[in-house]
Amino acid sequence: MTAPTPQATPQAPRKHLLLVGAGHAHLHVLQMLAQHRPAHLEVTLLTPDAWQTYSGMVPGYVAGRYALDACRIALQPLLRAAGVTWIQGLCTGIDAAQSQVTLQPTDSSQKTPQTLRYDLLSLDTGAVFDPLRLAADMPGALEHTLPVRPIDDFIDRWQTMVEQRQPGRTPHHQQPPQTAHTPTANATTTTWAFIGAGAASVELLMAAHERLCAAPQAAGSSGSASRIQLVLITGGGEVAAGYAPGIQRRVLRQLAQRQVQVVRQRCVGAQPGALRLEDGSLLACDGAVLAVGTHAPRWLQGSGLALVDTGHLQVNPFQQSTSHANVFAAGDVATRADAAHPKSGVYAVRAGPPLAHNLLAAASGHPLKPHHPPTRTLNLLSCGTRHAILSWGALHAEGAWAWWLKDRIDRAFVARYASEA
Ligand SMILES: Cc1cc2nc3c(=O)[nH]c(=O)nc-3n(C[C@H](O)[C@H](O)[C@H](O)COP(=O)(O)OP(=O)(O)OC[C@H]3O[C@@H](n4cnc5c(N)ncnc54)[C@H](O)[C@@H]3O)c2cc1C
Known part of the structure; x- marks a missing residue:
């Protein structure tokens, strides 16, 4: 050259x-x-x-x-x-x-x-995600999850994953049997896990909810069709850590409305069809998006x-x-x-x-x-494409208008x- x-x-x-x-x-x-x-x-x-x-x-x-x-x-x-x-x-x-x-x-x-x-x-x-650090912190994650970085690889692979998803798994923790986050899904549930509880993970999860639950086979629209279960694995901390408590409460409300299971544990490994959590349990899932802190x-x-x-x-x-x-x-x-x-x-x-x-x-x-x-900066956290949470320092508000504003700015x-x- x-x-x-x-x-x-x-x-x-x-x-x-x-x-x-x-x-x-x-x-x-x-x-x-x-x-x-x-x-x-x-x-x-x-x-x-x-x-x-x-x-x-x-x-x-x-x-x-x-x-x-x-x-x-x-x-x-x-x-x-x-x-x-x-x-x-x-x-x-x-x-x-x-x-x-x-x-x-x-x-x-x-x-x-x-x-x-x-x-x-x-x-x-x-x-970036440093592959060596990921391999040490979460063995199997590179092979069995979809990292959000590089973002263009994520985009390519996301589409493929959505098209290939197989309904029919039941999310469950194999060990220990009694966990605080007992799954509520039935045998026709498709489970997607989002690893990480920062803004990018939360936004992607709610976007995925909009996309996947709008699909014809989702949400029981045909009576016998599968339902989508979304799981957010926080890494042990609170959802949207780094934001003011009032904003965290707003995010949690949005997740609850979507019946998202919030698992306050670290993911310590991944294998085909499951994630390993720090308490030794396995979380079965059909797809996992990795949106933890970058390097x-x-x-x-x-x-x-x-x-x-x-x-x-x-x-x-x-x-x-x-x-x-x-x-x-x-x-x-x-x-x-x-x-x-x-x-x-x-x-x-x-x-x-x-x-x-x-x-x-x-x-x-x-x-x-x-x-x-x-x-201080203006932050707009999208909750799907009809609602967003706006924050400016400790001030916060939410609504369809906030999403409209984000759309205009972007x-x-x-x-x-x-x-x-
Ligand atoms: C899903 C998602 C949503 C987000 N939403 C927001 C948001 O709404 N608001 C917000 O403030 N932040 C958001 N973020 C965070 C934001 O993406 C990053 O903080 C931001 O992109 C950083 O910008 P940057 O200019 O540093 O690099 P980037 O925007 O990441 O651009 C990096 C560039 O460098 C190139 N590059 C990478 N490696 C190399 C290399 N080795 N050699 C040559 N070129 C290279 C890439 O191809 C790219 O062109 C979001 C992140 C994600 C994952």
Whole structure:
């Protein structure tokens, strides 16, 4: 692979900016480059797909409300407008001392790993499930559950799982026989388990409820048809932990309305047709979605870049690596050394404009500006596609209007990058 070769000019030394990942903040960087790209700056985007899936709309896709195209931003028009070269691949390593990235191409024509040099590097690759950590914490999970990351793999496999689901299992705990969460299903029940009790898991569960229970064979619509039982496995903590207690109560009410079984235990393993819980019992299920907390990418280790103890890239108020001044990062891959905040799409979006400013400033030798992440953000947790719970700090409310608002905000986000490309 030929990396863009910066050529010296009498006016300004040419520089190569390498953007890795097309996450929320990098979409803004691309849009800004489309409006103004300094002549001396050569820019490459390394990312595996020709689109960026907007995770906020994925529950709506799962519920059957959105077509897949509605949840995706096509990158080619943005890249053309910004004069940015696309390399289709995954970053697999960084050598910060050599200012060099290793990549694995993901297009079918190329197989061998490549290296790419940079003058400036910016990372917005999101969160991942680390397969080694998953294998240690939950043996069998990679083989027998459907992880929500990478999100495009989840989307592909979700559809297949729904089509292939086999009604007729009874959810039950084989040991010990008396548990606090005795199943209520009968012999024609199809059981889906959602592992994790954060916002993504809860939203996906309620979206799945809407989709699966609307299916003709569900909910006893034909008299003899199967019923759907959904189970939420919290990991031992409370549902929607991290939210104010009043919001948790709202979420629990929504789950109760859908007769969701809440199991306050850790899932410690998976096998064909069942999940193993920490008390030794087995929960039989026809499908299991894995939406537990995510990890930092393993390829950051050994990069020479300063990392926080969770393995995420440590950045300063300029979204700049605390160890290497020519490396920047935003979104779930990074952690602010001065003011760590929750990892969410909202924060990744807010980091876009300051990151774009600082990349251009660094390329031109201008001063950087600090980014001040908001202390509170507007959160909209969808409960299917007719209802949502809104929260702003400790304030909260819910209703169809909140879902309407979420739908407008999400569609506007996708449209912004489609219309300005
Ligand atoms: C189902 C679901 C719903 C969610 N809903 C919301 C919500 O409503 N609001 C909210 O605030 N948060 C939500 N989140 C959380 C949100 O998805 C993340 O916090 C957010 O996506 C992080 O954004 P990011 O910019 O860091 O990366 P991402 O949006 O994850 O983008 C990462 C990009 O990097 C690319 N990439 C990944 N690895 C590599 C690599 N090795 N090399 C090159 N490119 C790579 C990916 O292909 C992608 O283009 C949701 C999460 C899920 C799973």
